[in-house]
Amino acid sequence: MGESFKRTMDVVDGILRPMAQVWKQSPMPPYEDYGHLFTELIDTNAEHFGDIAGAMANKDRRVALFEFGLVPQLFFAFDCAPLCLEFYPSFFTRTNMSVVYEFLDAAEEAGVPTDVCSTDRFILGAALSGELPHNSFFVTSSAPCDGTRIAYPILHRILDCPILFLDAPFRYDREAVQYYAKQLRDDLIPFLEKNTGKKFDLDRFRQVVTESNTAYEYLVDTHDAYTVMPAPHPGILRMFPFSSFIMDAGHARLTKTLRILSEDAGRRVKEGRTQGPFKEKHRVLWVHVPPTYDMDLFAWMEEQFGAMVVSNSLSSTTILEPVDTTSLDSMLEGVAWQGLDMTMSLMRFETEKLINFSLDAYARYNCDCMFVTQHVGCKSICGASGMLAKICRKKDIPVLFIEFDYNDDRVLPPQLMRNQIEEFFTTVMD
Amino acid sequence: MEWLRYFTETASPLKNPEIIAWKEAGKRIIGTVCSNIPEEVLHAAGLLPVRLRAPGLHDTSNADSQLHRINCSYTRSILEELLRGDLEFLDGIITTNTCDHMLRLAGEIQDQAGVFVHYFSMYHTLGNAAAEWFVREMERLIARVEESFGVEVAERNLRQSIAVYNRTRELMAGINELRKKDPPAVSGAEYLRIVLSGMSGPKERFNDRIEALLPELRNRRAGEAGLPRLMIVGGACDCPEFIDFIERKGASIVADALCFGARHYLGTIKEDSASPLRAIADRYISRPACPSIIDGFEHSYRILRQFIQDWRVQGIICARLKFCDHWGGARKMLADELRKEGIPLLDLEREYAATGSGQINTRVQAFLEMLRG
Numbered sequence: 001m002g003e004s005f006k007r008t009m010d011v012v013d014g015i016l017r018p019m020a021q022v023w024k025q026s027p028m029p030p031y032e033d034y035g036h037l038f039t040e041l042i043d044t045n046a047e048h049f050g051d052i053a054g055a056m057a058n059k060d061r062r063v064a065l066f067e068f069g070l071v072p073q074l075f076f077a078f079d080c081a082p083l084c085l086e087f088y089p090s091f092f093t094r095t096n097m098s099v100v101y102e103f104l105d106a107a108e109e110a111g112v113p114t115d116v117c118s119t120d121r122f123i124l125g126a127a128l129s130g131e132l133p134h135n136s137f138f139v140t141s142s143a144p145c146d147g148t149r150i151a152y153p154i155l156h157r158i159l160d161c162p163i164l165f166l167d168a169p170f171r172y173d174r175e176a177v178q179y180y181a182k183q184l185r186d187d188l189i190p191f192l193e194k195n196t197g198k199k200f201d202l203d204r205f206r207q208v209v210t211e212s213n214t215a216y217e218y219l220v221d222t223h224d225a226y227t228v229m230p231a232p233h234p235g236i237l238r239m240f241p242f243s244s245f246i247m248d249a250g251h252a253r254l255t256k257t258l259r260i261l262s263e264d265a266g267r268r269v270k271e272g273r274t275q276g277p278f279k280e281k282h283r284v285l286w287v288h289v290p291p292t293y294d295m296d297l298f299a300w301m302e303e304q305f306g307a308m309v310v311s312n313s314l315s316s317t318t319i320l321e322p323v324d325t326t327s328l329d330s331m332l333e334g335v336a337w338q339g340l341d342m343t344m345s346l347m348r349f350e351t352e353k354l355i356n357f358s359l360d361a362y363a364r365y366n367c368d369c370m371f372v373t374q375h376v377g378c379k380s381i382c383g384a385s386g387m388l389a390k391i392c393r394k395k396d397i398p399v400l401f402i403e404f405d406y407n408d409d410r411v412l413p414p415q416l417m418r419n420q421i422e423e424f425f426t427t428v429m430d
Numbered sequence: 431m432e433w434l435r436y437f438t439e440t441a442s443p444l445k446n447p448e449i450i451a452w453k454e455a456g457k458r459i460i461g462t463v464c465s466n467i468p469e470e471v472l473h474a475a476g477l478l479p480v481r482l483r484a485p486g487l488h489d490t491s492n493a494d495s496q497l498h499r500i501n502c503s504y505t506r507s508i509l510e511e512l513l514r515g516d517l518e519f520l521d522g523i524i525t526t527n528t529c530d531h532m533l534r535l536a537g538e539i540q541d542q543a544g545v546f547v548h549y550f551s552m553y554h555t556l557g558n559a560a561a562e563w564f565v566r567e568m569e570r571l572i573a574r575v576e577e578s579f580g581v582e583v584a585e586r587n588l589r590q591s592i593a594v595y596n597r598t599r600e601l602m603a604g605i606n607e608l609r610k611k612d613p614p615a616v617s618g619a620e621y622l623r624i625v626l627s628g629m630s631g632p633k634e635r636f637n638d639r640i641e642a643l644l645p646e647l648r649n650r651r652a653g654e655a656g657l658p659r660l661m662i663v664g665g666a667c668d669c670p671e672f673i674d675f676i677e678r679k680g681a682s683i684v685a686d687a688l689c690f691g692a693r694h695y696l697g698t699i700k701e702d703s704a705s706p707l708r709a710i711a712d713r714y715i716s717r718p719a720c721p722s723i724i725d726g727f728e729h730s731y732r733i734l735r736q737f738i739q740d741w742r743v744q745g746i747i748c749a750r751l752k753f754c755d756h757w758g759g760a761r762k763m764l765a766d767e768l769r770k771e772g773i774p775l776l777d778l779e780r781e782y783a784a785t786g787s788g789q790i791n792t793r794v795q796a797f798l799e800m801l802r803g
């Protein structure tokens with residue numbers, strides 16, 4: 001067993017903080033013009049993890065481990081430091097792949113089947129290796145998938161910490177949202193009171209939600225900015241705002257970062273300066289999750305084919321309204337909705353709804369082709385492939401299905417993926 | 431074995447003589463894809479619920495181009511039957527979201543079935559919230575069935591259906607009791623045929639058959655005494671030939687926690703409850719939870735332990751389908767618990783249609799040798 005959170009903080013101090021400095025002092029070509037944005041995003045990410053390390057050592061605070069299907073406003077209202085486990089693997093895939101292999105191996109050795117999604121195997125491996133932060137509790141909903149539904153009961157047995165399971169409805173109407181919000185009120189708030197030793201403070205919650213509303217408006221503005229052709233920011237920057245929102249919604253550091261991003265995008269649009277270093281020729285909708293280990297892929301696509309990834313499932317939401325702060329119930333309903341209908345929680349959608357959501361995004365962002373991840377552990381996105389292919393044929397949408405593991409570059413090495421992409425652009429799109 | 435003939439005939443094929451007769455009488459049949467779908471409600475609407483299976487189907491190539499090879503072979507097999515037109519006798523299908531495979535199967539069925547399709551949205555935790563959700567979903571199902579088929583599901587119909595299903599479950603408990611003997615009164619393969627038969631025709635007729643059968647079975651001995659006593663758990667295991675394959679190696683399968691087994695037949699619905707729907711929900715939530723229920727393991731394991739004790743089970747076989755995450759996870763937790771208790775577990779990964787294989791043969795042999803000491 002390693003020292004809790006040590007590998008994470010080694011990356012924060014040894015890679016993230018120096019990288020932020022590099023982007024600040026001598027931004028890397030060809031994205032010099034966006035250096036301040038990279039600096040801001042990396043710094044916020046580093047602060048986020050630093051805050052978790054701080055909470056581990058503070059007896060008055062707790063680390064809130066949580067999963068998709070939730071957003072962190074309630075945790076911040078109780079002064080906890082939240083860590084969304086679903087994003088945790090990508091923290092290492094971007095920075096230190098050997099840790100990823102090590103954690104995947106640890107899970108497999110403990111008997112977790114290899115065909116389970118690598119995200120869940122990674123999390124279990126991290127727990128078995130003692131990396132997950134201590135002084136924590138854990139809250140998860142039953143969304144988005146089979147992988148999480150089996151990983152978390154196992155995690156509960158590995159981690160000696162309080163846990164709460166919430167039932168995420170697989171319907172999308174108001175009744176379903178209210179059902180979930182009721183669990184936030186009747187189960188989550190008492191759970192947080194018990195495990196933080198603090199009373200729920202409605203005013204504090206409203207303050208946090210109001211803060212997150214400001215951030216949300218910047219998020220939606222950034223989201224909208226990508227509808228402009230050419231897109232005002234490189235595709236790689238599209239990956240981070242939504243994940244940052246799920247990690248930090250309600251914290252001032254996120255609001256600041258999203259403000260800088262959205263103002264920058266807005267300015268470029270207003271001034272007609274949206275053209276990046278490479279001429280935009282194609283606009284790609286990436287359904288599901290692009291690889292998280294090949295951070296140069298988007299730049300390569302932009303340079304080689306003028307192909308800009310303007311949206312993906314991790315950068316998506318079905319809602320574009322801020323949370324109504326009138327009452328506790330209205331706030332809980334809004335927070336429930338955000339948790340349920342953002343990023344990968346969309347995978348619990350019925351196939352038709354998932355496809356319609358993708359088609360809407362395709363039209364909205366003026367895309368001319370679609371990439372669909374066939375993540376080898378995700379029975380949900382793979383199971384939708386037949387209907388997706390059918391609808392793309394019907395609508396004449398050029399589509400590339402790529403089978404890989406978005407956390408594990410051994411399944412489809414980056415070069416082989418690039419070969420597939422190259423073939424697609426040189427044959428289908430040429 | 432004359433007594434078994436009715437059960438064998440109705441267990442396979444899916445379109446069995448009972449179904450043909452029902453259809454010829456001008457009545458409607460609804461396919462269900464999962465044991466979480468409350469059949470009682472369909473029964474109360476005068477419909478015949480039939481749990482969809484694909485007996486004897488080995489080629490799923492049409493379905494494979496729609497779903498994906500990492501979707502479990504049960505869901506691909508059901509889709510294959512639909513695509514081949516083998517489910518044309520159905521007047522409707524109830525789909526659900528128990529697992530991701532089911533969720534995507536639901537999408538395909540919605541797209542391809544051409545008959546009444548209703549998506550029954552399942553809960554994934556235990557407790558009061560889930561029970562309330564389940565009641566709401568049943569209300570939605572009733573409303574759609576009433577509207578689509580021009581029927582009425584009155585409270586008295588629901589109460590009658592509950593009584594019929596309770597009777598089935600009570601009778602099946604009677605058969606199960608007889609599996610406690612050594613040797614058991616019915617083999618595991620025979621028992622599975624009875625189980626499947628009960629899901630594939632009118633419950634009232636099935637009840638009559640079991641009622642007549644029970645006294646005959648009381649003094650029956652299926653096979654030799656003293657064989658290793660096994661329990662089988664897992665997902666989508668509905669192949670009597672597979673059970674037979676294991677038993678022929680010299681074992682008795684005396685208990686199960688299968689969807690095609692205990693999970694379908696266990697538990698009684700309170701008949702005098704003020705709300706019949708809530709009573710139905712309570713039964714579904716209190717039976718052994720399927721591993722899709724995120725906090726259901728401890729509850730299920732308690733029930734499983736009781737089985738192990740009461741049926742004097744010496745070893746467990748987990749027959750899970752390839753790519754089934756839920757059973758993959760349950761198998762791990764089960765193995766950890768059983769290890770503590772010194773009860774051996776054999777993990778058999780299989781495809782839905784598999785009746786046995788060289789590899790399964792070797793592993794079962796080795797397991798039984800270990801049990802025999």
Ligand code: SF4
Nearest residue numbers: 117119145147347378
């Ligand atoms: S990729 Fe699919 S299986 Fe993996 S965590 Fe996301 S929704 Fe679940």
Ligand code: SF4
Nearest residue numbers: 502529531665666754
């Ligand atoms: S066997 Fe597993 S994967 Fe297949 S339908 Fe059942 S729970 Fe889903």
